[in-house]
Amino acid sequence: xxxxxxxxxxxxxxxxxxxxxxxxxxxxxxxxxxxxxxxxxxxxxxxxxxxxxxxxxxxxxxxxxxxxxxxxxxxxxxxxxxxxxxxxxxxxxxxxxxxxxxxxxxxxxxxxxxxxxxxxxxxxxxxxxxxxxxxxxxxxxxxxxxxxxxxxxxxxxxxxxxxxxxxxxxxxxxxxxxxxxxxxxxxxxxxxxxxxxxxxxxxxxxxxxxxxxxxxxxxxxxxxxxxxxxxxxxxxxxxxxxxxxxxxxxxxxxxxxxxxxxxxxxxxxxxxxxxxxxxxxxxxxxxxxxxxxxxxxxxxxxxxxxxxxxxxxxxxxxxxxxxxxxxxxxxxxxxxxxxxxxxxxxxxxxxxxxxxxxxxxxxxxxxxxxxxxxxxxxxxxxxxxxxxxxxxxxxxxxxxxxxxxxxxxxxxxxxxxxxxxxxxxxxxxxxxxxxxxxxxxxxxxxxxxxxxxxxxxxxxxxxxxxxxxxxxxxxxxxxxxxxxxxxxxxxxxxxxxxxxxxxxxxxxxxxxxxxxxxxxxxxxxxxxxxxxxxx
Amino acid sequence: xxxxxxxxxxxxxxxxxxxxxxxxxxxxxxxxxxxxxxxxxxxxxxxxxxxxxxxxxxxxxxxxxxxxxxxxxxxxxxxxxxxxxxxxxxxxxxxxxxxxxxxxxxxxxxxxxxxxxxxxxxxxxxxxxxxxxxxxxxxxxxxxxxxxxxxxxxxxxxxxxxxxxxxxxxxxxxxxxxxxxxxxxxxxxxxxxxxxxxxxxxxxxxxxxxxxxxxxxxxxxxxxxxxxxxxxxxxxxxxxxxxxxxxxxxxxxxxxxxxxxxxxxxxxxxxxxxxxxxxxxxxxxxxxxxxxxxxx
Ligand SMILES: Nc1ncnc2c1ncn2[C@@H]1O[C@H](COP(=O)(O)OP(=O)(O)OP(=O)(O)O)[C@@H](O)[C@H]1O
Ligand SMILES: [Mg+2]
Numbered sequence: 104x105x106x107x108x109x110x111x112x113x114x115x116x117x118x119x120x121x122x123x124x125x126x127x128x129x130x131x132x133x134x135x136x137x138x139x140x141x142x143x144x145x146x147x148x149x150x151x152x153x154x155x156x157x158x159x160x161x162x163x164x165x166x167x168x169x170x171x172x173x174x175x176x177x178x179x180x181x182x183x184x185x186x187x188x189x190x191x192x193x194x195x196x197x198x199x200x201x202x203x204x205x206x207x208x209x210x211x212x213x214x215x216x217x218x219x220x221x222x223x224x225x226x227x228x229x230x231x232x233x234x235x236x237x238x239x240x241x242x243x244x245x246x247x248x249x250x251x252x253x254x255x256x257x258x259x260x261x262x263x264x265x266x267x268x269x270x271x272x273x274x275x276x277x278x279x280x281x282x283x284x285x286x287x288x289x290x291x292x293x294x295x296x297x298x299x300x301x302x303x304x305x306x307x308x309x310x311x312x313x314x315x316x317x318x319x320x321x322x323x324x325x326x327x328x329x330x331x332x333x334x335x336x337x338x339x340x341x342x343x344x345x346x347x348x349x350x351x352x353x354x355x356x357x358x359x360x361x362x363x364x365x366x367x368x369x370x371x372x373x374x375x376x377x378x379x380x381x382x383x384x385x386x387x388x389x390x391x392x393x394x395x396x397x398x399x400x401x402x403x404x405x406x407x408x409x410x411x412x413x414x415x416x417x418x419x420x421x422x423x424x425x426x427x428x429x430x431x432x433x434x435x436x437x438x439x440x441x442x443x444x445x446x447x448x449x450x451x452x453x454x455x456x457x458x459x460x461x462x463x464x465x466x467x468x469x470x471x472x473x474x475x476x477x478x479x480x481x482x483x484x485x486x487x488x489x490x491x492x493x494x495x496x497x498x499x500x501x502x503x504x505x506x507x508x509x510x511x512x513x514x515x516x517x518x519x520x521x522x523x524x525x526x527x528x529x530x531x532x533x534x535x536x537x538x539x540x541x542x543x544x545x546x547x548x549x550x551x552x553x554x555x556x557x558x559x560x561x562x563x564x565x566x567x568x569x570x571x572x573x574x575x576x577x578x579x580x581x582x583x584x585x586x587x588x589x590x591x592x593x594x595x596x597x598x599x600x601x602x603x604x605x606x607x608x609x610x611x612x613x614x615x616x617x618x619x620x621x622x623x624x625x626x627x628x629x630x631x632x633x634x635x636x637x638x
Numbered sequence: 639x640x641x642x643x644x645x646x647x648x649x650x651x652x653x654x655x656x657x658x659x660x661x662x663x664x665x666x667x668x669x670x671x672x673x674x675x676x677x678x679x680x681x682x683x684x685x686x687x688x689x690x691x692x693x694x695x696x697x698x699x700x701x702x703x704x705x706x707x708x709x710x711x712x713x714x715x716x717x718x719x720x721x722x723x724x725x726x727x728x729x730x731x732x733x734x735x736x737x738x739x740x741x742x743x744x745x746x747x748x749x750x751x752x753x754x755x756x757x758x759x760x761x762x763x764x765x766x767x768x769x770x771x772x773x774x775x776x777x778x779x780x781x782x783x784x785x786x787x788x789x790x791x792x793x794x795x796x797x798x799x800x801x802x803x804x805x806x807x808x809x810x811x812x813x814x815x816x817x818x819x820x821x822x823x824x825x826x827x828x829x830x831x832x833x834x835x836x837x838x839x840x841x842x843x844x845x846x847x848x849x850x851x852x853x854x855x856x857x858x859x860x861x862x863x864x865x866x867x868x869x870x871x872x873x874x875x876x877x878x879x880x881x882x883x884x885x886x887x888x889x890x891x892x893x894x895x896x897x898x899x900x901x902x903x904x905x906x907x908x909x910x911x912x913x914x915x916x917x918x919x920x921x922x923x924x925x926x927x928x929x930x931x932x933x934x
Contacts, residue, residue: 297767383764384731384733384734385731387735387736387737389730399727485689486724488689488691488710489689489717489718490742491714492742633691633693634691
């Protein structure tokens with residue numbers, strides 16, 4: 104290594120410290136909240152497991168039931184050990200990796216590509232900020248936050264009586280999930296000039312890697328799990344043999360991607376991507392606000408529709424063999440508590456999986472629902488609204504797509520699953536579309552916030568959806584009951600495939616009314632308030 | 639009604655900060671009106687009220703005879719707006735944005751569009767994300783000038799333009815003026831204001847401190863006089879309206895209030911003049927006087 108080489112390397116990193124402070128300042132609320140929630144979860148799940156399944160016999164039968172439940176296999180993989188620790192790690196392993204991975208992706212893109220896209224980076228780069236500093240600072244903060252939340256979860260687990268060594272391994276495995284996707288986003292943030300595309304590619308990669316793990320665990324193709332970070336975080340086997348060396352795989356993966364990301368950032372221009380922008384038409388045919396909205400939403404919608412369609416097709420295939428393969432007495436017991444001993448295995452599977460996926464669909468719908476606020480924050484709404492386009496028409500032009508998005512996605516999901524399962528498209532599609540009012544309620548919440556609290560719309564909407572997910576997880580362990588549980592719109596959706604609800608239409612109608620009321624209130628508030636770009 | 643904009647006693651607060659504190663603004667139909675003031679004086683806030691983007695907390699405002707908040711949609715058919723910091727849709731081309739805005743305003747003249755694109759040297763085929771600040775500004779300008787709006791509201795429209803493009807901009811505004819359109823132009827560029835504006839309003843800390851033609855405003859300030867005299871002029875020092883008098887042998891310098899010019903010249907003539915230069919107040923001097931002490 105020559106002197107000049109070291110010299111230029113330090114030069115490109117100049118200002119990293121300044122940028123780290125800037126990121127910490129901008130995310131001074133988000134980071135602590137995220138870290139605190141994730142760090143507290145494992146201990147509360149562990150103690151709930153201890154309460155609910157106090158004796159080994161109870162844990163064994165729970166584990167046996169779960170092992171025979173294909174939905175659980177798809178979401179969480181096999182249970183390695185039916186101890187309190189083993190069950191806690193199994194419950195949370197996948198969820199924490201998903202959650203931490205998603206937040207890491209959003210943070211990385213926010214502090215790399217978004218900064219460049221909005222031109223704020225230019226302002227800084229003209230000062231004493233080295234070429235690699237922004238990426239280095241974003242990576243440093245996101246990796247450190249993941250590590251911190253992993254480590255902070257350890258004391259609570261140890262206090263609950265779990266072995267310290269395994270608890271540390273579990274904490275580090277949690278961190279590893281976030282690390283892997285921070286590295287993925289580091290790459291995608293360098294590839295394209297659009298932050299939306301960068302975010303989309305990273306999330307799609309996450310979905311694919313998760314589907315790979317699901318397939319590995321439901322399809323009996325165990326080795327596939329070694330190919331994905333979602334596999335690694337459970338293959339470390341905390342409380343069930345502690346395979347520390349698997350963390351090494353994560354380290355290699357993260358290092359390789361980070362090095363590649365820095366190499367990419369050397370090879371491109373500021374605000375440019377590696378995939379260059381092509382010239383477009385000199386004249387436009389966008390017929391107005393709705394035409395513009397269609398242009399802005401179509402890419403996201405098409406991407407999500409294809410993604411959920413593919414996911415549905417995969418699920419249909421996975422469900423095919425289930426009815427014969429897993430028809431065990433334990434499963435009959437489980438089915439009896441859900442819908443009746445006659446329930447088909449595949450229907451239990453679909454019911455479980457759709458419940459979880461409907462919340463992902465809500466996430467996708469939220470992306471569309473938040474676009475209007477994004478336009479306003481960026482200052483683009485100012486320009487459009489200075490023309491005869493009225494506020495209501497502008498808001499509706501975006502709302503239409505937020506409302507249509509779950510219709511498309513749930514249909515794609517259900518239809519594809521039905522098609523690859525037994526060709527009965529209508530049955531499964533009917534079950535997925537039952538979630539429509541629940542997803543619309545989430546859209547309604549975002550619209551209400553858009554009218555009332557423009558600056559906080561995105562943050563509070565995502566937090567609300569996160570809380571619904573959390574409530575479900577807690578409900579599973581009887582930590583959330585009654586009113587708290589009722590707050591989540593998703594729990595009110597009847598499981599039509601299992602025929603459990605006597606009158607499925609009533610809750611759906613109720614949710615729809617709530618969604619419409621929230622949306623209408625949001626639009627009314629929007630007409631009364633000042634436009635507030637985020638400056 | 640011959641005022642395109644008539645605002646009186648406008649008040650607007652953001653939380654505890656008062657952005658407008660009784661601002662008055664009258665823009666007559668057919669004039670180019672300069673809107674000036676130090677940073678943070680409230681120009682953009684006023685413009686956003688005129689556009690119905692903000693709701694004033696107090697005062698009255700009429701735009702083209704209507705209420706900018708209540709009648710926003712109808713009024714916007716008759717105006718075009720160029721913001722100071724233009725942000726565009728990154729995935730659209732400049733040409734698409736121009737046509738989008740034009741269509742929304744009820745169509746634009748294709749011949750003018752082509753001509754403006756050429757004069758502003760703007761490539762409409764490029765994606766907006768690849769435009770520089772100045773080029774984004776040009777997209778909004780072309781869309782505004784190609785529309786047949788009767789009122790143009792321009793908020794620091796030349797802040798990203800190079801001098802050549804500034805000249806093109808000036809020509810475009812003068813052409814709009816000849817066509818009888820009204821222009822409200824917020825600007826920090828004094829030469830631009832001097833060339834284009836019929837009248838100006840100067841605001842400071844949310845209030846209008848001066849309003850009138852440039853000639854009116856000039857009248858309020860001093861002319862600098864430099865002379866080489868043949869004999870002494872002892873009476874000068876005691877004349878009212880004479881300031882900063884310095885005498886260096888036969889050379890003399892001073893500043894004179896506009897209404898004191900006649901007695902000063904008479905006094906100089908009595909002493910005998912070998913050379914004389916008088917300089918009208920520069921706009922810079924004029925504005926600096928109004929801007930001074932305005933930093934909040
Ligand atoms: N959305 C907002 N929230 C809080 N304060 C604001 C907001 N918009 C403007 N202000 C404040 O109102 C005051 C007037 O701002 P305004 O943008 O109108 O000034 P300006 O005259 O346009 O200045 P400049 O010449 O810098 O463009 C400033 O003190 C500014 O900080
Ligand atoms: Mg301004």
